[in-house]
Amino acid sequence: MISDELQSQPDVAALSAANPEFLADAKFDRQELTVIVPPQHIVAASQFLKSKQEYVRLSTVTGVDWYPSEPRFEVVYHLHSLTRNQRLRVKCRLPGKDPEIDSVTGVWRAANWYERETWDLFGIKFRNHPDLTRIMMPDDWEGYPLRKDYPVTGPRY
Amino acid sequence: MATHEIIDDTLVLDSPGAGDQMKPRRMTLNMGPQHPSTHGVLRLMLELDGETITWSKPDIGYLHTGIEKEFEAKTYHQSVTLTDRIDYLAPLSNNLCFALAVEKLLGIEIPEHAQWARVMLAELTRLNSHLVWLGTHAIDIGAMSVFLYCFREREEILKIFEMCSGQRMMTSYIRPGGLALALPRGWQQRVKKFIDVFPSRVDEYEDLLTNNKIWIGRTKGVGYMSVEDMLDLGITGPMLRAAGVDYDARKKQPYSSYEKFDFNVPVRSENDVYARYQCRVEEMRQSARIIKQVLEGIPPGRHIADVPNMTLPDREKMKTQMEALIYHFKIVTEGYRVPAGEVYQVIESPRGEVGYYIVSDGTSKPYRCHVRGPSFGNLQGVPCLIQGTLIADVIAAIGSMDFVLGDCDR
Numbered sequence: 139m140i141s142d143e144l145q146s147q148p149d150v151a152a153l154s155a156a157n158p159e160f161l162a163d164a165k166f167d168r169q170e171l172t173v174i175v176p177p178q179h180i181v182a183a184s185q186f187l188k189s190k191q192e193y194v195r196l197s198t199v200t201g202v203d204w205y206p207s208e209p210r211f212e213v214v215y216h217l218h219s220l221t222r223n224q225r226l227r228v229k230c231r232l233p234g235k236d237p238e239i240d241s242v243t244g245v246w247r248a249a250n251w252y253e254r255e256t257w258d259l260f261g262i263k264f265r266n267h268p269d270l271t272r273i274m275m276p277d278d279w280e281g282y283p284l285r286k287d288y289p290v291t292g293p294r295y
Numbered sequence: 296m297a298t299h300e301i302i303d304d305t306l307v308l309d310s311p312g313a314g315d316q317m318k319p320r321r322m323t324l325n326m327g328p329q330h331p332s333t334h335g336v337l338r339l340m341l342e343l344d345g346e347t348i349t350w351s352k353p354d355i356g357y358l359h360t361g362i363e364k365e366f367e368a369k370t371y372h373q374s375v376t377l378t379d380r381i382d383y384l385a386p387l388s389n390n391l392c393f394a395l396a397v398e399k400l401l402g403i404e405i406p407e408h409a410q411w412a413r414v415m416l417a418e419l420t421r422l423n424s425h426l427v428w429l430g431t432h433a434i435d436i437g438a439m440s441v442f443l444y445c446f447r448e449r450e451e452i453l454k455i456f457e458m459c460s461g462q463r464m465m466t467s468y469i470r471p472g473g474l475a476l477a478l479p480r481g482w483q484q485r486v487k488k489f490i491d492v493f494p495s496r497v498d499e500y501e502d503l504l505t506n507n508k509i510w511i512g513r514t515k516g517v518g519y520m521s522v523e524d525m526l527d528l529g530i531t532g533p534m535l536r537a538a539g540v541d542y543d544a545r546k547k548q549p550y551s552s553y554e555k556f557d558f559n560v561p562v563r564s565e566n567d568v569y570a571r572y573q574c575r576v577e578e579m580r581q582s583a584r585i586i587k588q589v590l591e592g593i594p595p596g597r598h599i600a601d602v603p604n605m606t607l608p609d610r611e612k613m614k615t616q617m618e619a620l621i622y623h624f625k626i627v628t629e630g631y632r633v634p635a636g637e638v639y640q641v642i643e644s645p646r647g648e649v650g651y652y653i654v655s656d657g658t659s660k661p662y663r664c665h666v667r668g669p670s671f672g673n674l675q676g677v678p679c680l681i682q683g684t685l686i687a688d689v690i691a692a693i694g695s696m697d698f699v700l701g702d703c704d705r
Contacts, residue, residue, distance in 0.1 A: 167637075170639060194526050197641075197667060198665065200652060202662075216652065216667070220540065227637075246527060247528050248527060259363075274359040276356075
């Protein structure tokens with residue numbers, strides 16, 4: 139449940155007013171606001187944040203692997219509003235088996251490369267992405283290097 | 296979209312169409328990865344209709360070294376050396392951003408003296424980076440001599456870095472908690488000598504370029520891209536400011552006591568290669584102003600915060616106090632523990648927005664460290680920037696982006 143203190147944050151209040159399902163959880167720590175959005179709502183929530191909350195810039199998209207706990211993956215979006223001079227972190231939690239989420243390239247074109255990078259290094263699949271190919275690693279690479287269970291030593295590495 | 300067959304290294308010509316109707320002849324040209332004007336190993340796939348770009352796609356990843364993975368195996372103390380190697384033209388900016396992020400996680404305040412010294416070093420780094428950009432950008436466009444002028448001043452800056460840290464490029468001088476060492480004896484004179492003449496040196500570069508007919512012809516009206524596209528594609532830094540967006544993290548979200556300095560953020564509205572040149576030249580003058588203010592008003596104090604279990608103790612104390620020796624041993628072997636949590640720290644590097652996203656699980660190594668490099672964000676805009684322009688303008692347009700591939704690929 140989201141505390142009253144968090145409800146006083148304009149972004150939290152606006153998101154839950156728009157659709158209570160947009161907000162699974164929220165956190166305000168070290169002067170930074172994090173909202174956790176259920177993965178199925180990411181595109182709708184992004185569209186809302188961009189159009190109504192003025193988050194015109196997507197600063198970065200990345201992943202975090204919490205292996206071996208479940209839900210294993212987090213996709214982290216950092217948004218930035220120039221007019222409000224405000225930053226926001228949006229997170230989606232995904233299961234370890236076949237992690238998939240809708241792409242936000244339709245909302246911010248900047249997501250294109252960041253999502254490719256997250257796919258390349260974490261193996262998180264972005265549905266409806268225009269060009270979901272490896273960007274950092276060679277095209278024929280096996281495995282996803284930033285996963286925690288990816289070997290860092292051994293005969294091949 | 297035509298299919299892109301790239302045989303061996305250079306180009307393939309589409310065959311003329313069957314029948315009497317000739318298909319428009321499109322040529323696919325591979326620019327890079329070893330092309331002098333791509334400044335590193337960027338490969339640009341271009342599709343040309345005559346000399347006009349009809350399609351393009353940048354291919355990156357040639358310099359990917361897995362730095363983000365390496366962070367997870369190193370203590371916070373050791374990780375500083377990795378940050379230097381991300382953007383090798385602005386090592387101190389990356390040191391600073393990493394240090395600020397770790398300090399935010401730890402919740403420690405660092406002495407004002409160290410904060411001011413960091414500002415000076417970050418601004419010297421900006422000058423260093425802009426000088427390399429100006430020199431190489433001018434060479435790309437055909438003005439050889441500017442390079443020699445720029446590298447003359449850059450040499451002085453590198454000597455200052457060497458004086459402070461012992462290293463010219465991979466300084467690792469800004470550490471979480473403050474600076475690695477106190478500023479060396481005589482640094483004021485050295486920096487003052489440099490900064491007193493520097494504005495006149497900028498005048499020299501401007502004499503060579505600003506009213507130069509060839510320079511204007513090659514840069515004015517070239518490389519236009521709408522502001523909406525720029526924001527949507529995540530372009531930051533001088534590119535965005537030359538398009539009329541007044542955003543500079545030093546002003547809007549001040550860090551390391553930037554709010555105490557008096558400087559202007561140059562903004563232009565023409566949004567072409569020439570405007571980006573003007574923005575960066577003016578930024579150099581403003582950086583010189585900031586450095587002057589540091590020289591005049593730097594408060595006395597220690598170079599590093601006094602947090603016993605986190606910052607390395609003085610050498611002198613280590614020789615006389617048991618406690619200090621134990622702390623030193625613990626910090627060097629185990630590293631210091633950082634409370635669990637996550638931060639996203641942003642600073643304004645010479646190229647734009649640098650962001651460090653650090654997730655800590657309470658141990659002495661970062662659980663995850665993601666680096667948002669400005670070059671990665673900016674390069675994404677290349678197809679939009681060069682669409683429909685002439686191939687000769689591609690060089691000027693991508694030169695005006697000022698990217699570093701190490702920063703892009705990490």
